[in-house]
Amino acid sequence: MDSNTSRPVPSANTGNAVLDFISDTLLKAIQLERRIDPWIRPAFDAVLRDPIARFVTFLMNLRRRDEGLALAEERPIPDEEAWLQSIIDSFTEQMKLLWKPGGFERGGNTKTHGMVRAEFIVHDGLPAQFRHGIFAEPRTYRAWVRFSGPGPYVTPDIDDVGFMSISIKLMGVPGAKLMDEEQFTQDFFGVSTPTFVTPDTRANAHLQKWSLKNASIFHFLNFSQPHVLDGIMQMLWVKTQSSPFEAPYFSCVPYLLGEGRAMVYSVWPASDSRTPVPRLPRRPPDDYLRQAMIQALDRGDVDLDFRIQLQTDPFRMPIENAGVLWPERLSPRVSVATLHIPRQRFDSPAQTAFARRLSYNPWHCVPEHRPLGNQSRARKRMYWELSRLRHDMNRVPHYEPDGDEVFDEGGG
DSSP states (O other), X not given: OOTTSOOOOOOOOSXXXXXXXXXXXXXXXXXXXXXXXXXXXXXXXXXXXXXXXXXXXXXXXXXXXXOOOOTTOOOOOTTHHHHHHHHHHHHHHXXXXXXXXXOOOOXXXXXXXXXXXXXXXXXXXXXXXXXXXXXXXXXXXXXXEEEEOOXXXXXXXXXXXXXXXXXXXXXXXXXXXXXXXXXXXXXXEEESSSSOSSSSHHHHHHHHHHHHTTOTHHHHSOSSSOOHHHHHHHHTTOOOXXXXXXXXXXXXXXXXXXTTOEXXXXXXXXXXXXXXXXXXXXXXXXXXXXXXXXXXXXXXXXXXXXXXEEOOOXXXXXXXXXXXXXXXTTSOOEEEEEEEEOSOOOOSHHHHHHHHHOOOOTTSSOGGGOBOSHHHHHXXXXXXXXXXXXXXXXXXXXXXXXXXXXXXXXXX
């Protein structure tokens, strides 16, 4: 079976039969709720989601201490390298348990819904505070864009946690880069929740230990290190998805926008239309999200809006805590570019395999967009080591694309 073929989530393996039962039962309950979610969620989102998010953010900030940091200022957390090594060790062990040589998938954002060609079009006439790095002048970059599921498993779409991700690789980007393994690329990342699943690498190390046991719920619900507020923030946005083209994506972690200025970014659908999820409340096809992409690009082009939100308050818009939602009332999200995906076929086996060949890393970037915060610092080595593991196990060398790649019929 191809490693990107959907299969059920493995049963919990905590070493405790009661905990295994609780974890598996809660997961099945969430999966059942996903079958009726499209009839419930629109009203909930319209009335309750944002007020609850503001209240949870208020509670998070009550528990935090104002360290008096400046805008875009970083401050390492205690034992940062130890937490990073723990994360890498957990991911490595889990990937070796899940995948066989020749079919290794990514440790996170694992299932490939599709890899598509695109153009990243920087807008003309941007305000001066946004004109830094690749946004300094109007320009169009070729891009490879990967839409994916949550991981670490490859599951039927209706059985995942209701979470999607986007990875954008711009090509032909001039100038110095912060990682020398790629010379002409700039990578952007987004997930379909506006805050990250963990606030820092210490919490992330704790999450990965439970993920290794196929029981991530106990990262959020436990007596020794509970992360209930983080779990609530995630649950406010995870839901039954209709199409990878129809969800917003958020960077969650901050980046520089020129010296002394920090930003988070997001990617938004240009249309409010929603593709019906087939067969609900019965079981949809395993890969209905990929089919929604195919159908959309059979009909025509797809545009997504790339927006930037500037940091204006160092405490309420933190650098080192990725669990806190940056308030839009302090700084609105401003459109700076269009991600244009032309009509195409992308679902050939060769193009799907190409998605496995590429490596995305937030440190594939120009210095003006350096990643900020402890989770971003961790990603540099973590993504590099896990990518190297995947490529070594698949006997595929690192590859920097240039946009001229050609695939067999159905993938051009």
